Amino acid sequence: MWIVANQLKGVLRFPGFSIELHPEQQVDLDTLGRERAEASTQVKLALEQGYLRTVRKTLMLDESEVNRMIEDRIHSIKASLVSEISGLSRQAQETAKP
Numbered sequence: 001m002w003i004v005a006n007q008l009k010g011v012l013r014f015p016g017f018s019i020e021l022h023p024e025q026q027v028d029l030d031t032l033g034r035e036r037a038e039a040s041t042q043v044k045l046a047l048e049q050g051y052l053r054t055v056r057k058t059l060m061l062d063e064s065e066v067n068r069m070i071e072d073r074i075h076s077i078k079a080s081l082v083s084e085i086s087g088l089s090r091q092a093q094e095t096a097k098p
Contacts, residue, residue: 002029002037003055004047012051014042026055 006021
């Protein structure tokens with residue numbers, strides 16, 4: 001996701017992308033193609049001159065990387081829950097002893 005906002009009080013036009021940005025309007029350049037947007041002299045100039053401001057720019061990850069990150073997070077959560085349940089079980093057993 002690469003969201004940029006128009007910082008001018010006028011309309012910004014990018015003929016190479018067939019888009020117009022009204023004052024303070026935002027657009028996700030990734031929907032137009034990040035490689036194309038990063039290579040665009042129009043976009044570079046607008047950013048350098050302060051006409052455009054990057055609101056948010058995240059890394060582009062392919063689907064397998066995203067899936068791996070999700071799986072890693074799920075395994076981490078499972079391990080944490082198992083550890084917590086084990087601790088609670090031990091506490092209950094110790095409390096139950098006479």
